[in-house]
Amino acid sequence: MERNGCVPDNGELQPLLTPFFMGPFQLSHRYPHSPGIWTDEHVEAWKPIVQAVHDKGAIFFVQIWHVGRVLSTAYQPGGQAPISSSNKRLCDKGLSPSGTEFINYTTPRPLKTEEIPGIVNDFRIAARNARIAGFDGVEIHSAHGYLLNQFIKDGINDRTDCYGGSMENRCRLTMEVVEAVAAEIGAERVGIRLSPFGSHLDVVDSQPEQLSVYLANALNKYNIVYAHYLEPRVRRYMQHIKTPFSLQPARNAFKGAFLAAGNYDRENGNEAIKSGRADLVVYGHLFLCNPDLPRRFSVKAPLNDYDQETFYTQDPVIGYTDYPFLEEMGDRTG
Numbered sequence: 001m002e003r004n005g006c007v008p009d010n011g012e013l014q015p016l017l018t019p020f021f022m023g024p025f026q027l028s029h030r031y032p033h034s035p036g037i038w039t040d041e042h043v044e045a046w047k048p049i050v051q052a053v054h055d056k057g058a059i060f061f062v063q064i065w066h067v068g069r070v071l072s073t074a075y076q077p078g079g080q081a082p083i084s085s086s087n088k089r090l091c092d093k094g095l096s097p098s099g100t101e102f103i104n105y106t107t108p109r110p111l112k113t114e115e116i117p118g119i120v121n122d123f124r125i126a127a128r129n130a131r132i133a134g135f136d137g138v139e140i141h142s143a144h145g146y147l148l149n150q151f152i153k154d155g156i157n158d159r160t161d162c163y164g165g166s167m168e169n170r171c172r173l174t175m176e177v178v179e180a181v182a183a184e185i186g187a188e189r190v191g192i193r194l195s196p197f198g199s200h201l202d203v204v205d206s207q208p209e210q211l212s213v214y215l216a217n218a219l220n221k222y223n224i225v226y227a228h229y230l231e232p233r234v235r236r237y238m239q240h241i242k243t244p245f246s247l248q249p250a251r252n253a254f255k256g257a258f259l260a261a262g263n264y265d266r267e268n269g270n271e272a273i274k275s276g277r278a279d280l281v282v283y284g285h286l287f288l289c290n291p292d293l294p295r296r297f298s299v300k301a302p303l304n305d306y307d308q309e310t311f312y313t314q315d316p317v318i319g320y321t322d323y324p325f326l327e328e329m330g331d332r333t334g
Contacts, residue, residue: 032099033314037062037126043133050134061191063139064126064181066119068147069108070094070201076106083115084108085150085157085164090201099314113161116173119147124180127190137189140181142174143230144193145201152196152211155204167207167214174215178222190224191259197232197245208232209245216253227254228282231262248277266297289323301326 036042046062053060069090071082074097087110093102111119127138142148150156151173157164163172174192182190196205196212205211212229219227232245251258260272261282269281287293289306296303310319 032095032097037064037129037133038122043129046130046133046135054134059136060134061137061139062130062133062135063141063193064123064130065141066122066147068150069105070146071106071108072096072103073106074103082106082108083111084147085159086110088156088158090145092201095312110159113163116163116176119173120176120180123177124184127181127185131185131189137191137225138181138185139191139193139228140174140177141193142177143195143200144198145203148174148177149195149200149203152215153203153205155202155206167211168218171215171218175218175222178219178224182222182224187223188225190222191226191228192219192224193228193230195230195234196250197235197243198230199235209249212247212250213253216250220253220255224256226257226259226280228259228261231260234262246277251277266300288320291323292325296326 037046050060067082069082069084069088072094073079073081076082082105087108089107090105093104095101096103123140130138140148142152151163152170154170157170159165159169162169164170178190178192194212194215196215197208216227227250229247229250231247232243247258247260251260257279259280259282260278261284264272264281264283265286269283272278272281283293285306286303288311289304290296293303295301304323306323307319313319
């Protein structure tokens with residue numbers, strides 16, 4: 001894989017560059033009981049789940065990500081520091097491994113330039129494992145303040161090597177991950193999640209509109225199947241604002257399928273498609289609490305309300321799987 005003159009490529013990369021990289025996906029749990037896809041056991045456990053989705057006639061992409069600095073050493077073997085583009089700590093709290101209390105995030109250490117190929121390689125391995133498990137493709141998570149986003153945005157990336165400074169340098173890691181994953185499983189099986197306008201987890205950029213277009217143009221080189229952008233009106237989790245910015249410039253620049261997400265309902269989702277602002281509209285909260293959302297939209301049925309308190313809980317097991325289907329509600333349509 002071309003390293004753009006930054007890190008020498010001395011043959012086939014090994015999955016573990018140093019003892020730290022077990023790999024980073026194992027060392028990047030932000031939430032208790034986060035699923036993984038870095039071991040053979042994970043792959044085997046995913047297979048019946050993927051098959052069940054395929055049996056329903058659906059396409060199944062898995063999102064692969066690394067949280068970077070959004071971690072506490074409580075999750076790290078040996079109390080290791082989390083990694084990031086810089087040593088800027090997220091001044092917030094996250095759930096402890098027990099899921100019963102909130103603890104401070106830990107000051108990260110900046111990745112060394114020579115360590116970065118290990119991160120790229122771990123994304124590649126995760127993509128390969130996803131295909132072995134039967135997933136139709138992967139979505140690379142380069143949004144919402146996690147590791148790749150921590151490199152992309154100048155509000156946190158203060159590096160002086162070839163992964164910092166210019167917009168091209170800051171986006172370099174994401175593009176190397178895209179290149180490696182596409183080479184491993186095929187560009188037609190690769191999508192990416194992006195939030196250039198967002199400020200999730202205190203990761204911001206000084207030129208978000210220019211960044212949104214730069215990313216679209218840079219991604220065209222790899223012919224991936226889609227780019228999944230978060231609307232500028234969604235600045236952080238559950239926070240929506242009025243903004244003069246639009247995804248239209250990025251949509252015009254990107255040559256693949258363009259997906260838009262962020263506070264969409266049936267009406268404005270349909271309008272976004274009709275107006276050409278997006279090829280597909282992505283629903284999160286509404287789909288979570290309405291497992292038959294497409295049908296409800298098609299017959300203009302009432303929607304279940306979501307319970308935000310159950311979004312990240314694991315005991316008791318409520319939410320996610322117990323929202324009723326339309327038939328269970330007496331098939332009330334409007």
